[in-house]
Amino acid sequence: MAEDQYKPHPSRDDAAEFRYHRRAFLVMMALFLVAPMVVYPVFVMKALCFALFACAFNLLLGFGGLLSFGHAMFLGMAGYVSAHAAKVWGFPPEFAILAGTAAATVLGVFAGLLAIRRQGIYFAMITLALAQMVFFFSLQAPFTGGEDGIQAVPRGTFLGFLDLTNTYVLYYVVLAIFTAGFLLIYRIIHSPFGQVLKAIRENEPRATSLGYRTDHYKLAAFVLSAGLAGLAGATKAIVFQLASLTDVHWSMSGEVVLMTLLGGMGTIFGPVVGAFAIIAMENYLAELGSWFTITQGAIFVVCVLAFRRGILGELEAWLRRRRAG
Amino acid sequence: MADDIILETRGLTKEFKGFVAVDRVDLKVRRGTIHALIGPNGAGKTTVFNLLTKFLPPTSGEILFNGQDITHDKPADVARRGIIRSFQISAVFPNLTVLENVRIALQRATGTSFHFWKPASSLDALNDRALAILDRVDLRRFAQTNAVELAYGRKRTLEIATTLAMEPELMLLDEPTSGMGHEDVDLVKSLIKDVAKGRTVLMVEHNMGVVSGICDTITVLQRGAVLTEGTYAEVSANPQVIEAYMGTAEAAHG
Numbered sequence: 012m013a014e015d016q017y018k019p020h021p022s023r024d025d026a027a028e029f030r031y032h033r034r035a036f037l038v039m040m041a042l043f044l045v046a047p048m049v050v051y052p053v054f055v056m057k058a059l060c061f062a063l064f065a066c067a068f069n070l071l072l073g074f075g076g077l078l079s080f081g082h083a084m085f086l087g088m089a090g091y092v093s094a095h096a097a098k099v100w101g102f103p104p105e106f107a108i109l110a111g112t113a114a115a116t117v118l119g120v121f122a123g124l125l126a127i128r129r130q131g132i133y134f135a136m137i138t139l140a141l142a143q144m145v146f147f148f149s150l151q152a153p154f155t156g157g158e159d160g161i162q163a164v165p166r167g168t169f170l171g172f173l174d175l176t177n178t179y180v181l182y183y184v185v186l187a188i189f190t191a192g193f194l195l196i197y198r199i200i201h202s203p204f205g206q207v208l209k210a211i212r213e214n215e216p217r218a219t220s221l222g223y224r225t226d227h228y229k230l231a232a233f234v235l236s237a238g239l240a241g242l243a244g245a246t247k248a249i250v251f252q253l254a255s256l257t258d259v260h261w262s263m264s265g266e267v268v269l270m271t272l273l274g275g276m277g278t279i280f281g282p283v284v285g286a287f288a289i290i291a292m293e294n295y296l297a298e299l300g301s302w303f304t305i306t307q308g309a310i311f312v313v314c315v316l317a318f319r320r321g322i323l324g325e326l327e328a329w330l331r332r333r334r335a336g
Numbered sequence: 337m338a339d340d341i342i343l344e345t346r347g348l349t350k351e352f353k354g355f356v357a358v359d360r361v362d363l364k365v366r367r368g369t370i371h372a373l374i375g376p377n378g379a380g381k382t383t384v385f386n387l388l389t390k391f392l393p394p395t396s397g398e399i400l401f402n403g404q405d406i407t408h409d410k411p412a413d414v415a416r417r418g419i420i421r422s423f424q425i426s427a428v429f430p431n432l433t434v435l436e437n438v439r440i441a442l443q444r445a446t447g448t449s450f451h452f453w454k455p456a457s458s459l460d461a462l463n464d465r466a467l468a469i470l471d472r473v474d475l476r477r478f479a480q481t482n483a484v485e486l487a488y489g490r491k492r493t494l495e496i497a498t499t500l501a502m503e504p505e506l507m508l509l510d511e512p513t514s515g516m517g518h519e520d521v522d523l524v525k526s527l528i529k530d531v532a533k534g535r536t537v538l539m540v541e542h543n544m545g546v547v548s549g550i551c552d553t554i555t556v557l558q559r560g561a562v563l564t565e566g567t568y569a570e571v572s573a574n575p576q577v578i579e580a581y582m583g584t585a586e587a588a589h590g
Contacts, residue, residue, distance in 0.1 A: 022480040023433050203443060203459055204452035206432075210440045213429035220389065220427070221441050221502060222415035223449070231450060 021335060031330070032197075035280055043186055052182045053250070058290040059189040060247040065270040065282035066196050067239035072268075073277030074200050075232040076212035077127075080135040080264050081142030082240050084122065087259025088145060089115040089241030094161040094254035095154055104167045104175055108188070108245040115241020116234060118145070123233035127226055142264055149259045160255030164248060181250065188246050192239055197279060199235060208232055269307075273314050275321030284322050341403075342367040342506055342536050343388070343419075348397035350383055350560075357383045359560040360397070365506070365553075370528070370537045372547045375557035376580065381540040382424060384557070385510050388538075389421045390414050401506070418505035424514060424540075426491040428498070430484035434475055437483050437494055438466040441501035466501070473497045473527060489520035493527065500531050507531070509539040513546050525550055544572070556580075 046055045064086055071077045093111030096102040102110060126137040149155045156162070166175035175181045199205055211218045211225050218225050248254040257263065266289065274285025292310070296303050318325040343365040350358040358380045365371045373381050386392040388399060390411045399407045401417055409417070429437050442462045443449055451458075470476040473493050478486060483494060492512060499507055512528065513521045521543070528537060529550050541547050547554060547568065554571045556563040558580050564571060571577055 021482070021485055023482055024480075198455070199452040201456040202452045202454050203446070203448045203456065204450050206436065206440060206443065206456060206459065207449045209432060210429045213431055214427055216391065217423065217427040217429065218440070219391075219411045220415055220421050220423070221498070222412050222420075222444050224410075224412040228450075231452070235452065 024334075027334065032279055039280065039283065040190070043189075047179060047182050052178050054290070054294055056182055056185045056250050057247070058287045059185055060243050060250065061267075061270065061290055062283040062286040063189050063192045063246075064240050064243035065267055065274065065286045066193055067236045067243065068267045069271045069276060069278075069282040070196050070199060070239070071232055071236040072271060073281075074205065074212065075208050075229060075236075077229060077233065078131075078135045078268075079126070079138040079233075079236075080268070081122070081138035081140075081145075081261075082236075082267050083259050083261065083263035084142040084145040085115040085119060085237040085240040086244035086247070086263060086267075087149065087254070087256075088118055089244035090248035090254035090258050091149065091155050091161065093245035094164040094248040094252075097167060097249065098161060098164045099154075103171070104169050104249050107167075108242065108249060111245025111248065112238055112241045115244065116238035119234040119237025119241075120230075122237065123230045127229045127233060139261065139264070142259070142261060146256070146259045146261065149256060155254070158256065160253055161248075162253055164252040164254070166249055166252060175249070185246060185250060188242065192242055193283075196239060200279070204228070204231065269311055271321075273311070273321055275324030275327070278321070278323045278327060281321050281323035288322070340366050342401065343538065344400040345388070346398040346400070348384070348387060348399065349395045350380075350387055350392060351395045357560050358387060358394075361557070361560075361562055363555060363562070365536060365538050367536055368534075369552040370532050370539070370550055371553045371555070372551040373538065373540045373555050373557060374542070374544070374547060375563070377542075378559075379557040380560040381557055382510060383560075385421065385508055385540055388414075389419065389508065415502070418503075419508065420499045420502045420504035420506075421508035422495050422499050422510055422512065424510045426488070426495055428483040428486075428491050428494050431482055433480050433482055434470065434486070434494055435463065435466055435479040438469055438498050438501050439463070441498045442466060469497050469501050472500075472530075489516050489523070492516065492520075492524060496524070496527060496531065505535060507535060507537045509537060511540055511542055513541070513543055521546060548572075 068079070068082050071079055089111035092114040093107045096110040097104060097107035122138065122141045125141065126134050129137055150157055166181065169175050169184050173180050173184055175184065207218070207223060207228055211223070211228055215225050244258060270285035270289050271282050273288055274283065275281025292307060296306055299306060314321065320328060341364050345361055345363040348358060348361040349356065361384060373384060375381055383392065387394045390409055394407065398405060401419060406414060406417065429440065432440070439459055439462050442465055443459060448454060448458065467476055467479060470479055473496065475490060475494060475497060478490065483491065486494060496512065509528065513524050516524065525546055551568065553565065554568055555565045556571055556577050563576060563580060564574050
């Protein structure tokens with residue numbers, strides 16, 4: 012073992028990592044606070060909902076190593092329940108969002124129990140199959156409104172004093188929900204549970220041999236991810252006053268994979284960047300019509316070929332090299 | 337006498353679609369000894385290990401740990417009873433630091449492993465114990481290095497350190513020196529001797545040189561069945577062993 016005695020061994024600098032995260036978080040918050048003065052607020056709200064959705068997905072893929080191809084079921088089902096609660100049951104928005112989140116969490120328990128029995132591609136296939144079942148349920152069940160969806164959902168008054176019919180009030184409420192979800196995900200990743208989750212991602216048989224019942228941890232991660240994806244979907248339904256089949260469709264499950272990979276899987280801010288990039292493209296390239304899908308596909312191919320770690324992944328690797336060198 | 341036996345198998349058998357990989361193996365490991373399982377390639381050593389730790393279900397036979405039947409336990413439950421294994425290919429958590437690797441082993445006992453709302457800094461309380469273990473295996477200066485960056489020999493050492501952190505009653509080492517150079521082999525040998533104090537070690541080994549100096553009992557496997565058992569002197573003098581194993585394997589003289 013003497014051979015590398017005098018070679019420098021690269022150390023991981025957790026303190027520097029934390030400083031970088033804190034700085035990036037402050038920059039992100041500053042941008043979001045002033046964004047509605049510069050950009051159309053509804054666009055930013057849409058992107059914030061998708062950013063939270065992608066962060067929840069990244070918790071499972073980037074830190075648990077589990078590729079779900081059915082995450083739209085949590086986004087969409089939470090949207091339906093939230094919209095139904097607000098419109099038919101007359102729930103105030105905060106309780107409608109909570110109801111949607113709870114529904115996605117419960118759905119996550121059942122889907123997770125079935126899916127975590129298999130690994131890799133089979134895990135992805137089970138989640139896809141379950142999501143397709145949820146899609147057909149949403150198409151047929153009377154309360155979802157089938158092809159029409161649930162329209163004209165009242166926004167109401169948040170916590171009894173924040174009038175959500177005012178776009179700016181709505182914007183800052185959505186920003187607060189996003190921030191709470193984002194910080195919770197950050198904490199989960201940097202928690203005792205997150206440590207075990209990363210160990211399972213790195214080497215599952217070894218984690219088992221140390222006495223960890225890995226299925227329980229994977230299920231917990233799956234349910235947390237489902238619940239947070241539900242929070243995003245439930246909020247989105249209140250913002251757009253609409254819950255529709257688009258959000259439970261399998262292409263939505265694909266879109267969140269794309270957002271996460273484009274931004275940087277396994278990074279903290281990558282999914283946010285990826286979600287904003289994709290939503291911006293959808294908004295500003297919409298006039299391209301069917302060419303839009305082709306553009307999106309081309310970007311994905313370039314991303315996978317040229318910068319596999321995603322936008323933020325590549326940026327962070329470059330920063331780390333510079334710090335070390 | 338029964339108390340002396342920490343691990344026992346009775347008629348342990350594993351068949352893979354008509355091929356008998358492990359054939360009615362009766363094994364008795366005495367408490368406080370270093371016991372080696374040797375044999376030529378394909379003798380079924382690693383399969384026995386996988387059966388003992390329940391990574392594979394046996395076709396028939398029984399496994400008893402401290403007199404209790406563990407034949408139907410799950411792998412994680414076997415670990416919880418105090419049987420901790422290592423793997424033939426180095427089993428570290430590559431993108432965790434050396435310190436974190438050892439801490440994962442210490443963490444389970446804290447009962448906070450499901451606490452997703454607590455900061456990871458709550459685990460810093462384990463750092464002193466983890467560093468003490470790293471000191472013992474001379475890896476302390478690599479504490480903040482990701483395990484993937486370590487040289488091969490050090491990865492194997494880290495693996496033993498992680499296993500050691502579990503305070504196992506019975507340590508199972510699967511070819512701890514495979515793929516190592518001479519200096520590393522000697523280091524790992526003395527490390528195994530050191531960590532075996534106060535516990536029992538069962539190791540699979542290909543290299544007779546490693547086995548000779550440190551093992552109390554040696555069981556020789558051939559084609560899935562026990563050929564003979566005894567001390568190094570007894571086993572190495574057995575003509576069947578010489579023919580089956582030593583005569584063919586270069587490593588035997590190493």
